[in-house]
Amino acid sequence: MKKVKRLTPFAISIICIVALSALALILVIGTDTAWGKVRVEKMVLSSSDGDVVNALLYRPKSATPENPAPAVVLYHGGNDMLEHTGTYALELARRGFVVINFDYQGSHDSDYATKTSVGETTSCGDTIYNTLSSYNFVQQDNIAVFGHSMGGGYASRFAAKYAENVKLLFHLGSAVTASPGDFNYVSVVGDSDESALKRTTVLDPETGKTTQDIHKYYNSPKIAEAWGESAGSIVPSKVYTVKGKDGKDYLRVFYFPSSIHAYYNVNNNAVKQIIYGFILGMDGYGNIDGVDLKDPKGYENITTVWRAKDLGWLLEYLAIALLMF
Numbered sequence: 147m148k149k150v151k152r153l154t155p156f157a158i159s160i161i162c163i164v165a166l167s168a169l170a171l172i173l174v175i176g177t178d179t180a181w182g183k184v185r186v187e188k189m190v191l192s193s194s195d196g197d198v199v200n201a202l203l204y205r206p207k208s209a210t211p212e213n214p215a216p217a218v219v220l221y222h223g224g225n226d227m228l229e230h231t232g233t234y235a236l237e238l239a240r241r242g243f244v245v246i247n248f249d250y251q252g253s254h255d256s257d258y259a260t261k262t263s264v265g266e267t268t269s270c271g272d273t274i275y276n277t278l279s280s281y282n283f284v285q286q287d288n289i290a291v292f293g294h295s296m297g298g299g300y301a302s303r304f305a306a307k308y309a310e311n312v313k314l315l316f317h318l319g320s321a322v323t324a325s326p327g328d329f330n331y332v333s334v335v336g337d338s339d340e341s342a343l344k345r346t347t348v349l350d351p352e353t354g355k356t357t358q359d360i361h362k363y364y365n366s367p368k369i370a371e372a373w374g375e376s377a378g379s380i381v382p383s384k385v386y387t388v389k390g391k392d393g394k395d396y397l398r399v400f401y402f403p404s405s406i407h408a409y410y411n412v413n414n415n416a417v418k419q420i421i422y423g424f425i426l427g428m429d430g431y432g433n434i435d436g437v438d439l440k441d442p443k444g445y446e447n448i449t450t451v452w453r454a455k456d457l458g459w460l461l462e463y464l465a466i467a468l469l470m471f
Contacts, residue, residue: 159468163465163468163469166461166464166465166468167461167462167465167466169458169461170458170459170460170461170462170464170465171458171462172458173454173455173457173458173461174455174458174459174462176454177236177451177452177454177455177458178232178236178455180206180236180239180240180451183206183207183208183240184204184205184206184207184236184239184240185203185204185205185207186202186203186204186239187202187203187205188201188202189201189202189203189277191248191270191273191274191277192273193251193259193270193272193273194272194273195259195260196260197251197256197258197259197260197270198256199248199249199250199251199256199270199273199274200228200248200249200254200256201228201246201247201248201249201274201277202228202232202235202246202247202248203244203245203246204235204236204238204239204243204244204245204246204247205239205244205283206239206240206242206243206244208242209242209244209283209284210283211282211283213283214282214283214284214285215242215243215244215283215284215285215431216242216243216244216284216285216288216289216290216313216428216431217243217244217245217246217278217281217284217285217288217289217290218235218238218243218244218245218246218289218290218291218292218424219246219248219271219274219275219278219289219290219291219292219301219304220234220235220245220246220247220248220292221250221269221271221291221292221293221294221297221298221300221301221304222247222249222250222253222294222297223294223295223296223297223319224295224296224297225253226253226254226294226295226297227249227253227254228247228248228249228254230294230411231247231292231294231411232247232411232455233411233412233417233452234292234411234417234420234421234424235247236451236452236455237417237421237450237451237452238421238424238432240451241421241425241432241434242431242432243290243424243428243431243432244278244281244283244284246274246277246278248270248274250269250270250271250297250300251269251270252269256270268300268303268304268307269300271291271300271303271304271307272307275304275308286311287310287311287313288311288313288428288431289308289311289312289313289314290312290313290314290315290316290424290427290428291304291305291312291314291315291316292316292318292424293316293317293318293320294318294319294320294410295318295319295320295341295342295407296320297320298317298318298319298320299320301315301316301317301320302315302317305329309328309329312329313329313330313427313428313429314329314330314331314332314424314427314428315329315330315331315332316331316332316333316334316420316423316424316427317331317332317333317334317335318333318334318410318420319334319335319336319339319341319342319407319410320333320335320342328390328391328392328394328396329390329396330396330397330398330427330428331396331397331398331399331427332397332398332399332400332401332423332424332426332427333399333400333401334400334401334402334403334410334416334419334420334423335400335401335402336402336403336404336405336406336407336409336410336413336416337402337403337404337405338404338405338406339405339406339407340406340407341407342407380400381400382400382401382402383399383400383401383402383442383443384399384400384442385397385398385399385426385442386398386399397426397427399423399426399427401419401420401422401423401445403415403416403419404416411452412456414450414453415446417450417452418445418446418448418450419445421434421445421448421450422434422437422439422444422445422448423445425439426439434448435447435448435449
């Protein structure tokens with residue numbers, strides 16, 4: 147009788163490591179693409195000066211020339227890169243939004259500006275806007291622009307420049323100011339986000355100083371008026387409306403998650419509020435799992451999948467460590 151060779155412990159270890167690595171990649175790629183429902187494409191764009199702009203395009207399969215979808219432009223924070231807004235990109239794309247997530251000028255894989263041009267005003271936002279304009283699967287008059295921290299300033303300039311086509315301006319951890327322009331406005335500032343609070347240009351009228359108490363922070367008449375209130379604090383999660391120059395009503399919403407400046411993308415409650423704010427600001431567009439948009443706490447019932455991708459990367463790092471061992 148022929149003797150069957152058994153696998154050595156080394157061979158078994160290698161097989162287990164390969165299997166672990168494969169599982170990790172399935173989680174990473176599967177989550178990013180909504181298990182085949184979203185195509186993620188790496189793009190190397192060029193600014194008007196010929197500078198490289200590194201970007202990722204998330205295109206849901208549901209976005210077609212016959213059924214164009216709203217678009218979202220994501221600006222990451224200062225000294226960051228597009229990976230820091232990847233959580234929002236995948237969560238929005240799987241809900242039907244076309245998303246462009248990119249490294250703005252001088253960040254990570256995008257070039258520093260080589261000349262003085264209009265491109266610097268929005269930090270490559272003009273390049274991104276022109277790219278969106280070429281897509282027949284995008285609703286050209288239904289664009290949301292998002293900015294975290296320093297990216298919030300660029301997002302504001304983008305919204306002001308392309309106000310006719312911008313539906314929503316979304317600030318995350320940015321200094322909160324009155325919001326000009328005829329578009330919806332959503333702001334998210336964590337209750338421990340000292341960075342955003344200290345950089346505000348609006349002071350507490352009682353003390354003449356900035357304050358860590360967000361409710362006092364909103365007692366400014368300038369902010370209250372911009373949010374449709376004559377006086378008093380702005381209430382988190384309450385939807386305010388203000389008349390635009392065109393006579394239409396535009397919403398103003400503020401959320402106040404338990405988070406600090408750098409942790410919005412790893413705080414699931416904050417991620418839920420961000421996704422909820424996007425869908426509310428885009429007039430209910432997107433799959434929100436049957437959540438009631440009229441409920442101020444409706445975001446609590448939103449389901450998210452971004453942690454599966456993080457788990458995948460953790461398993462991949464574990465597989466590499468085991469292979470080295």
